[in-house]
Amino acid sequence: MNNRRNDLLQLAAYVAGVTIVWCFVLPLLSRQPTIERRLDWLASERIDASAMYYTELERMEDWMPEGVE
Structure with a gap:
């Protein structure tokens, strides 16, 4: 018991x-400002982050404009 x-x-x-x-x-x-900017950018580009594969994460920095971390 x-x-x-x-x-x-x-x-x-x-x-x-x-x-x-x-x-x-x-x-x-x-x-947090950094996370909020990234979420705003993903939403503006209509990117569903939950649908991304781990292999795409390294390329995200190449796709993001300057100022979005």
């Missing part, structure tokens, strides 16, 4: 951790 309780507490802690990162940390990061 005690082992099951510990497992549930670990699961609850994990879910709480993921929720804090997803709902608070990531939105705060997206408001």
Whole structure:
């Protein structure tokens, strides 16, 4: 019984951790000027970043205009 309780507490802690990162940390990061400029540029170019492959990430710097990091 005690082992099951510990497992549930670990699961609850994990879910709480993921929720804090997803709902608070990531939105705060997206408001940073550097990230905000990149997101604005991607939106203006109608690029869906979630559809990019890891092999395309190195080429992103070649595609971005000056001033967008």
